[in-house]
Every structure is written in C-alpha cells, then in structure tokens.
Amino acid sequence: MIPSLIIGFIILVLLFSSFVSVQQGTIAVVTVFGKYSRILSPGLNFKLPLIEMISSRISIQNRSVELEFQAVTVDQANVYFKAMLLYSVLNQDEETIKNVAFKFVDERNLMQALVRTVEGSIRAFVATKRQADVLILRRDIVDHVKEQLDQILESWGYHLQDLQLNDITFDDVIMKSMSQVVASNNLKAAAENEGQALLITKTKAAEAEGNAIKISAEAERQAAQLRGQGIALFREEVAKGMTVAAKEMKEADMDTSVILFTMWTEAIKHFSENSKGNVIFLDGSADSMQHTMKEMMSLNILSQNQPKGKDDR
Known part of the structure; x- marks a missing residue:
C-alpha cells in the first residue's frame, strides 16, 4: 500500500512539473543538462520533467536606467550629465534570445557594461568640444551615442530605444559666468531695441513736425496770396470809386x-x-x-x- 502511494505521488509530481507557465512579456530559456535547447513563449508550455530545465526568464519589455556621470571638454571644463537610458531586447528571434541569455553572467554585469559603454561614448564626444558648445549639442550627443552603440548592443541582443540627457551642468564658477554672459547679452539686446525704438520715435516726430511746417507754410503762403489779392482788389475798387467821384465833381465844377x-x-x-x-x-x-x-x-x-x-x- 505504501509503495503504491509513493509511486502515485512521484507520478503526480512529475506530471505537474511537466507544465510551465510563462508570463506575458517574458521568454523562458530551456536547457538540457546545462546546454541550450529551446525557448518557451508566453502561456502554458510542456517540458520534459527532470530533463529540461528553465535556465532563465528574459523580459522583452522596455527597460530604463538612470545615469549620472562627469565628462571633461577640450578646454578642461567639467560637465555633469544626468541621463535616462531606454533599451529593450532587439526581437524575439531564437538567436537574439540566446545572446541575451548567455552573453553575460547575470543582469548586473549587463547593466555595468551598458552604462560604462554609454558613458565612455559621451565622454569621448565631449572631449572634442568646447564648454560653450556642449549645451547646444544635446541632440548631436544623443545621435553620436546611438551611432556608436547600435552595433555593439545588437551583438548583445539589445536595442537602444532612446537616450535622454535630462540635465547638463557645469561647475558653479562656470555656471555663474554663463549667467552673467546671458544677462549682459540680454541687457545689450534690450539697449539696442530701446535705441531703435527711440530712433523710430524721433524720426516719426521729425517727419510729423516737418509735414506740419510744410502744411503751415503752404497755408500761410495761400493766405498771404489771398490777402494780397484782397488788398489789390480793394485798391482797385477805391481807385475806381475815386475816379468816378472826381469825374462827377469836375463836371460839377467842384x-x-x-x-x-x-x-x-x-x-x-x-x-x-x-x-x-x-x-x-x-x-x-x-x-x-x-x-x-x-x-x-x-x-x-x-x-x-x-x-x-x-x-x-
């Protein structure tokens, strides 16, 4: 009776161990006596009990890691970066999954290699640039890192989705001098704008004054002309009246x-x-x-x- 129960229990254990459940977004790697055998897709899968073993479960979802590191420019200025790295498994092909599963001893070694590779690529790029140019080369830095890392990461079975440089700072002395340069440039631009506005205002005022003088002079000229014409007409009428009066008085012997x-x-x-x-x-x-x-x-x-x-x- 007891041997039958033992045999039944063993059979039951073997039956349950023959089925493997794989979570969505995960790929299971199966080995036989330590050697790669096959991969299991998400869902319920069957494996040979006591022979096939689940070596690792690999997430195919996007993963992110935050980076903080320092670089030095060609003019010996310290640049401090805060970045976010977004990466994922390249695809679900069997060869890709094998690279991801067996290229590195564990996840910790993968992350160390990935972070150091990204930092080294950025440091090499920044070392050829001047401090004043680093801030405007944010997009160029990202493109350089992707170009340098794509082939390396693909050999590991990964793909660099995105690299975001969230913060780029310098030493306090440099940051203060940069702020002073920006402030002085703003003051200079404001003074130039104010000068241009004042010049335009003065020019418009001079044009308006000139037009007013022209209009006033033209009006005065026309008024003088009309006054002259009126005086001439008045004198003409006076002369005519005096002539008529003198003629009548002469005829009257006066x-x-x-x-x-x-x-x-x-x-x-x-x-x-x-x-x-x-x-x-x-x-x-x-x-x-x-x-x-x-x-x-x-x-x-x-x-x-x-x-x-x-x-x-």
Whole structure:
C-alpha cells in the first residue's frame, strides 16, 4: 500500500512539473543538462520533467536606467550629465534570445557594461568640444551615442530605444559666468531695441513736425496770396470809386481835393474805432493836413498814369 502511494505521488509530481507557465512579456530559456535547447513563449508550455530545465526568464519589455556621470571638454571644463537610458531586447528571434541569455553572467554585469559603454561614448564626444558648445549639442550627443552603440548592443541582443540627457551642468564658477554672459547679452539686446525704438520715435516726430511746417507754410503762403489779392482788389475798387467821384465833381465844377479830405477824415475815424487801446499821434495842423493831402493827390495821379497790365486790358 505504501509503495503504491509513493509511486502515485512521484507520478503526480512529475506530471505537474511537466507544465510551465510563462508570463506575458517574458521568454523562458530551456536547457538540457546545462546546454541550450529551446525557448518557451508566453502561456502554458510542456517540458520534459527532470530533463529540461528553465535556465532563465528574459523580459522583452522596455527597460530604463538612470545615469549620472562627469565628462571633461577640450578646454578642461567639467560637465555633469544626468541621463535616462531606454533599451529593450532587439526581437524575439531564437538567436537574439540566446545572446541575451548567455552573453553575460547575470543582469548586473549587463547593466555595468551598458552604462560604462554609454558613458565612455559621451565622454569621448565631449572631449572634442568646447564648454560653450556642449549645451547646444544635446541632440548631436544623443545621435553620436546611438551611432556608436547600435552595433555593439545588437551583438548583445539589445536595442537602444532612446537616450535622454535630462540635465547638463557645469561647475558653479562656470555656471555663474554663463549667467552673467546671458544677462549682459540680454541687457545689450534690450539697449539696442530701446535705441531703435527711440530712433523710430524721433524720426516719426521729425517727419510729423516737418509735414506740419510744410502744411503751415503752404497755408500761410495761400493766405498771404489771398490777402494780397484782397488788398489789390480793394485798391482797385477805391481807385475806381475815386475816379468816378472826381469825374462827377469836375463836371460839377467842384474842387476834387474834397475827396482827399474825406478820405483823411475817414482814416482818422477808422484809427479811433479800431485802435484797440493803442495811441496814435496825428498832426492835425492845417499845414500838416495840406502836406498830407498833396502827397495823397500825388499818389492818386501816379496810380492813374501807371500803365495797365495785360490782365487789366
């Protein structure tokens, strides 16, 4: 009875050990007496009990690792990097899985080789660049690392998905000097912009002032022309009126100097009405009035004897 129970128990154990469950996103590597045999896909798989063994389970999902390291530029400046490395198994082919399973002793050795390879590639690139150029070469650094590592990682069965340089810093002295350079450049740009704005403002103001002067001068010229034309018309009408009046007085056998006397008195009246508080001194003696009337008569005779222009013909 007891031997039967033992045999049944052994058979039951062997039966259960013949089935292997592989999680999604994982590949199981099977060996026979320590030698690679085959791979098992995700799901329920069968293996020979006591003969086939699960050597390792390999994740085919993306994996990431954070890096912190230092590099030195060609002008001897220390550069500090903080990066994130994203990698994965190249594919699910059998040969690729064999490389992943047996290239390194364990995961720790793989990670050490991967990190040191990435750091060495970046250090070699930065060593040929100047400190002032490193910040603007972020994309070039990533492309250089991928170009250098793709072939190496593929031989290990892995693929570099992405490398992100999250932070690039320098020594405090360099960071402070860089901040001062940026601040001075900003101040210079602001001063240049302010100067340009002031120049534009002054130019526009000068143009506006010049246009205003031109408009004012043109208006003054037109006003002077109109005033001149008005005075000319006024004088012409006065001359015509005096001519008619003198002719009528002559026909009536009257002295035409009365007209000049009337103009004299009208001028005095106009002065008194429109003087606006100004004081005008006039010599009202008979000799002065006679002298003024003679001058006015001379001007009247001169205007009558002056030849007419083309426009008056």
